[in-house]
Every structure is written in C-alpha cells, then in structure tokens.
Amino acid sequence: MRRICVILLAFTSIGLLPAAVFGGDIVHADNHAPRQPGCSNNFVLVKVQTWINNSEDNEFVGVGARFGTPMESKAKHANRTKVSIMDPPDCCSPPKEAVAGDVLLVHRGNCKFTTKAKIAEAAGASAILIINNRKELYKMVCDQNETDLNIGIPAVILPSDAGESLKRSLQSGVRVAVQLYSPDRPLVDTAEVFLWLMAIGTILCGSYWSAWSSREASIEYEKLLKDAPGNFHEIDNAGSTSNIVDINTTSAVLFIVIASCFIVLLYKFMSSWFVGILVVLFCIGGVEGLQTCLVALFSRWFKRAGQSFIDVPILGTVSYLTLAVSPFCIIFAVIWAVHRHVSFAWVGQDILGIALIITVLQIVHVPNLKVGTVLLSCAFAYDIFWVFVSKALFHESVMIVVARGDKSGEDGIPMLLKIPRMFDPWGGYSIIGFGDILLPGLVIAFALRCDWAARRKLRDGYFLWAMLAYGAGLLLTYVALNLMDGHGQPALLYIVPFTLVTLLALGKKRGELPDLWSKGEPRRSCPHAQDCSVALVSPTKS
Structure with missing residues (x-):
C-alpha cells in the first residue's frame, strides 16, 4: 500500500508539472516583423540597476528592442543617468518639459514603439524605458512598412511591476538614476551540463535497480520451482504478491487525461495555499522515495536489521532498518520545506526528487514496447499542447505559467x-520536470530488463542505445532553448522521437520488434522440472 502511495504521489507530481524545460518570460511578437535596416538588433536581456539618492537600490531586468543603439555589455562602460517621468506619459507627442540627457520612463500604448523612441530622441533623451502593461517582457519590433528607422538611443521595455516601482520612486520626489547594460551569457551553461548528467545518472540508477530486482526475483522464483517442482500454481500465486506494478495502455492514456485535469486545476487556482499543498505532497513522496533508497542501500551492510520485522499500527509490517531510517528522512524533508526559500534549498529538493524518481522506476514496469510507445506518444502530445497550443485557448502558455508559480508568491x-546558474551573470536556475526523466526512464528500464533477461551484451542490446538516444534528445532540448531566445521548450518534443525511433528501428532491424511490441521481456523455460508449463523472467503477472 505504501508503495502504491509513492506511485500516485509521483505521477500526481508529474501531472502538475509534466516534462518541459523552460526559459524566460519573453513574449514573442516578431513573427510577422522580419529584420530590416535600422531594426536588426538581437533581442537581449538588459540589467537596469537603480540608484535612489545616490544609494544603490533594486536591479530590474528588461529586454532591448530590435531598433535603437546596441546595449553596452559591461557595467563599467555604462553611464549612470538620471530618470524622468515623461509628460505626456505615453510619449506619443513631444514632452512638455526639458528632458535633455535623461532616461525617459514612459507607458506602453497609443502609438508605435518606434514613434516613442523617435520623440524621446528628438527631445534629447539618452534612452527610453517603456513600462509594459503586463508582467512579461515584450519583444519590441518595427512595422514592416517603416522606412525611417535611424534611431540613435537604446530602448528597453520593463515588466509592469518593475516599471511601476520606478514610477512610484520618482513620484515620491527622490532622485532616481539607472545604469543600463547587457552582460554576455556564457556559451555553455555549466548548470545545464550538470542537470543533463543528473538526469542521465538518475535513469541509470533506476534502470539498474529495476533490472537487478527483476533478476533477483527470477532467481528466487526458480529456487522455489526447484524445491517444489509440482506446486506451480501455489508458487505462481506467491509470486503475484510482488510489489512491482505493471502499467497497461489504458492506464497510460488515463494518466495523460488526469494530468491535463491537474494542470488546468493548478492554472486556475494557483495560490500560496495551493503551492503549500504541493509542497506537502512532494515531501510525502520524497520521504518514501528517500527511505526506500536508503533501506535498499543499507540492507547490504545491515542484513539482520533489514530482514527483521515488526508490526506498526497503520503502517503494518516494517523492518527495523526502515524504522531506523524513517526519522532521518522525515526530518530532512521537513527542514527542506521550512527553509525552501534559502539559496541552497535546491540541494534538498533535488535529493528528494531523485530518490522519488528512482523508487518509481524500480516499482513501476512497462511490460512491453507497445505500452511504452502509447505512454510516450501521449506524453509527447500532452507536452506540446500545454506549452504551445494552450496559448490559443488561454492566451498564454499554461505550462510555463504553472512552472513559474504565478500568483503563488513562490x-x-x-x-x-x-x-x-552559478557562472551566469543573469543568475536564475536551469530546471527539468520530473516527467522528462521518469517517463522515458520507464521505457529505458524496460530495455535493460529485456537485455538482462536475454543475456545480451551491452552493445548487442537495447539499453545502451536507448540511453544514448535519451541523452541526445535532452541535449538537443537545451540547444533549442538557447537558440530560441530563452523561449520555453517542451523536452519530450525532442526526447520522445529520439528514444522511441531508436528502439523501434533497432527492433525492426534485428527482427525482434514483434516480440518487443507484444511479449516484452523474453521468456525462459523452467530448467528444473519436466513438462514445466510455467515460463517467466520475473514473478509478476502482466
């Protein structure tokens, strides 16, 4: 029962944040505005460092326009300049007061971005800061029919909350100055490299644990057959009590449907209390996952404690080793939950998450390639829909809004x-959803179990090539993320085709696809009894 709870918590977690790798919050608005002379700048994030009465204050982030002069890349080359509120606020007509040399703070709307920039430049402003009407950053472009685009000042758009904060400071009568610059990001993000290795390592651990458990169960089952060669029915019934859970095509499709309901629910009711519920669920699943992993590890050294059991109210029969490990796991999760806002809390979150994923990979089995294909295909469509297609229905990407935790204060x-991103001047985090690891990991673990059951060598099997395909798909995801100006990318868009096509193509080439598709793990005949009607690799029933 406890293991079933872990599975439900893990898959609920994936439903709330399925597989996707996210970038920035920049809204695309240049689909029908190609580059042209005077409007060909690269979109760059801009640091807006503020000073209040000559004291350093908040730092905001904006995005530079396609037009205007390029931004300085180093803070030491950027000037600190006084900020003034434009009058009229929309900057669609010349200012009523002198603004020579100032950075103008203006509101979006009523005229084109290029019109605002031209008016500000004509008034002698050194730069223009435009307050967006939403919290997102917006890519300011030019109209296709614009010809006079020789704008000689930089233009930056700020999210509404940052712009309004600056405006309030100015209206209070204090002197506000800003420094605008756009530091270059490193070509290779070391955080993404480590995250890639983390995902690969998690699947490796979960797959080998799953295959090892199946092999141990098979060996134990064959020993039972040898000791009692005539009691096949009783032995088979005993084997069916295993904690391993096989999923089928119906449950694979149902999971995607339920996940869709969860993500819509979270999108509609996102709030601090809702996130609090998610934290509790995550801690419960993380405790069970961490406890299972530690018990499996320590039982190698403390076999007697791992094989001695006691009845505990509510929990049922548990080992002494489990009782010894559980308090540590609970305390670890509680400390993380209480201090999850500190800078190093990501370490605890990753430990709990990885333990949960590895545990589910060991417990849940994909019985054949047919179920694996249905599961990944549904997840593939689901991921694309909620990242890209949902914009047409909800006017924003539901997946990205959920990932950011909008309206939750988290x-x-x-x-x-x-x-x-420790070496990135922009800071932030590189992230990956549980589904990016767990869903492909279920199919990859199936490939390793097949290889071990058939006694294939590593190069002659399916696991090695499935792992390489997964790694290539995830790597392509990060490449696409960087090439798409930080726009969110669904990782399964790249991972699923790489992984599935590799397995299907190899199976077809080797003539083993029909068996992989329907039978799954190869069956071995019973070597210990004559006329044995039982053939198996693991004691679980499909």
Whole structure:
C-alpha cells in the first residue's frame, strides 16, 4: 500500500508539472516583423540597476528592442543617468518639459514603439524605458512598412511591476538614476551540463535497480520451482504478491487525461495555499522515495536489521532498518520545506526528487514496447499542447505559467529538479520536470530488463542505445532553448522521437520488434522440472 502511495504521489507530481524545460518570460511578437535596416538588433536581456539618492537600490531586468543603439555589455562602460517621468506619459507627442540627457520612463500604448523612441530622441533623451502593461517582457519590433528607422538611443521595455516601482520612486520626489547594460551569457551553461548528467545518472540508477530486482526475483522464483517442482500454481500465486506494478495502455492514456485535469486545476487556482499543498505532497513522496533508497542501500551492510520485522499500527509490517531510517528522512524533508526559500534549498529538493524518481522506476514496469510507445506518444502530445497550443485557448502558455508559480508568491513549484546558474551573470536556475526523466526512464528500464533477461551484451542490446538516444534528445532540448531566445521548450518534443525511433528501428532491424511490441521481456523455460508449463523472467503477472 505504501508503495502504491509513492506511485500516485509521483505521477500526481508529474501531472502538475509534466516534462518541459523552460526559459524566460519573453513574449514573442516578431513573427510577422522580419529584420530590416535600422531594426536588426538581437533581442537581449538588459540589467537596469537603480540608484535612489545616490544609494544603490533594486536591479530590474528588461529586454532591448530590435531598433535603437546596441546595449553596452559591461557595467563599467555604462553611464549612470538620471530618470524622468515623461509628460505626456505615453510619449506619443513631444514632452512638455526639458528632458535633455535623461532616461525617459514612459507607458506602453497609443502609438508605435518606434514613434516613442523617435520623440524621446528628438527631445534629447539618452534612452527610453517603456513600462509594459503586463508582467512579461515584450519583444519590441518595427512595422514592416517603416522606412525611417535611424534611431540613435537604446530602448528597453520593463515588466509592469518593475516599471511601476520606478514610477512610484520618482513620484515620491527622490532622485532616481539607472545604469543600463547587457552582460554576455556564457556559451555553455555549466548548470545545464550538470542537470543533463543528473538526469542521465538518475535513469541509470533506476534502470539498474529495476533490472537487478527483476533478476533477483527470477532467481528466487526458480529456487522455489526447484524445491517444489509440482506446486506451480501455489508458487505462481506467491509470486503475484510482488510489489512491482505493471502499467497497461489504458492506464497510460488515463494518466495523460488526469494530468491535463491537474494542470488546468493548478492554472486556475494557483495560490500560496495551493503551492503549500504541493509542497506537502512532494515531501510525502520524497520521504518514501528517500527511505526506500536508503533501506535498499543499507540492507547490504545491515542484513539482520533489514530482514527483521515488526508490526506498526497503520503502517503494518516494517523492518527495523526502515524504522531506523524513517526519522532521518522525515526530518530532512521537513527542514527542506521550512527553509525552501534559502539559496541552497535546491540541494534538498533535488535529493528528494531523485530518490522519488528512482523508487518509481524500480516499482513501476512497462511490460512491453507497445505500452511504452502509447505512454510516450501521449506524453509527447500532452507536452506540446500545454506549452504551445494552450496559448490559443488561454492566451498564454499554461505550462510555463504553472512552472513559474504565478500568483503563488513562490519561485516556481517543487516538482522539478534544478541547479543554479552559478557562472551566469543573469543568475536564475536551469530546471527539468520530473516527467522528462521518469517517463522515458520507464521505457529505458524496460530495455535493460529485456537485455538482462536475454543475456545480451551491452552493445548487442537495447539499453545502451536507448540511453544514448535519451541523452541526445535532452541535449538537443537545451540547444533549442538557447537558440530560441530563452523561449520555453517542451523536452519530450525532442526526447520522445529520439528514444522511441531508436528502439523501434533497432527492433525492426534485428527482427525482434514483434516480440518487443507484444511479449516484452523474453521468456525462459523452467530448467528444473519436466513438462514445466510455467515460463517467466520475473514473478509478476502482466
């Protein structure tokens, strides 16, 4: 029962934040505005460092326009300049007061971005800061029919909350100055490299544990057959009590349907109390996952404690080793939950998340390639729909809104692995959803169980090539993320085709696809009894 709870918690977590790798919050608005002379700048994030009465204050982030002069890349080359509120606020007509040399703070709307920039430049402003009407950053472009685009000042758009904060400071009568610059990001993000290795390592651990458990169960089952060669029915019934859970095509499709309902629910009711519920669910699943992993590890050294059991109210029969490990796991999760806002809390979140994923990979089995294909295909469509297609229905990407934790007061939700960008001047985190690891991991673990059951060598099997395909798909995801100006990318868009096509193509080439598709793990005949009607690799029933 406890293991079933872990599975439900893990898959609920995936439903709340399925597989996707996210970038920035920049809204695309240049689909029908190609580059042209005077409007060909690269879109760059801009640091807006503020000073209040000559004291350093908040730092905001904006995005530079396609037009205007390029931004300085180093803070030491950027000037500190006084900020003034434009009058009229929309900057669609010349200012009523002198603004020579100032940075103008203006509101979006009533005229084109290029019109505002031209008016500000004509008034002698050194730059223009435009307050967006939403919290997102917006890509300011030019109209296709614009010809006079020789704008000689930088233009930056700020999210509504940052712009309004600056405006309030100015209206209070204090002197506000800003420094605008756009530091270059490193070509290779080390956080993404470590996150890639983390995902690969998690699947490796979960797959080998799953295959090892199946082999141990098979050996134990064959020993039972040898000791009692005539009691096949009783032995088979005993084997069916295993904690391993096989999923089928119906449950694979149903999971995607339920996940869709969860993500809509979270999108509609996102709030601090809702995130609090998610934190509790994540901690419960993380405790069970961490406890299972530690018990399996320590039982190698403390076999007697691992094989001695006691009845505990509510929990049932548990080992002494489990009782010894559980308090540590609970305390670890509680400490993380209480201090999850500190800078190093990502370490605890990743430990709990990885333990949960590895445990589910060991417990849940994909019985054949047919079920694996249905599961990944549904997840593939689901991921694309909620990242891209949902914009047409909800006017924003539901997946990205959920991942950011909008309206929750939290920096995202906990159902993901993340690593801080320590060498990136922009900071932030590189993140990956549980589904990016767990869903492909179920199919990859199936491939390893097949290889071990058939006694294939590593190069002659399916696991090695499935792992390489997964790694290539995830790597392509990060490449696409960087090429798409930080626009969110669904990781399964790249991972699923790489992984599935590799397995299907190899199976077809080797003539083993029909068996992989329907039978799954190869069956071995019973070597210990004559006329044996039982053939198996693991004691579980499909």
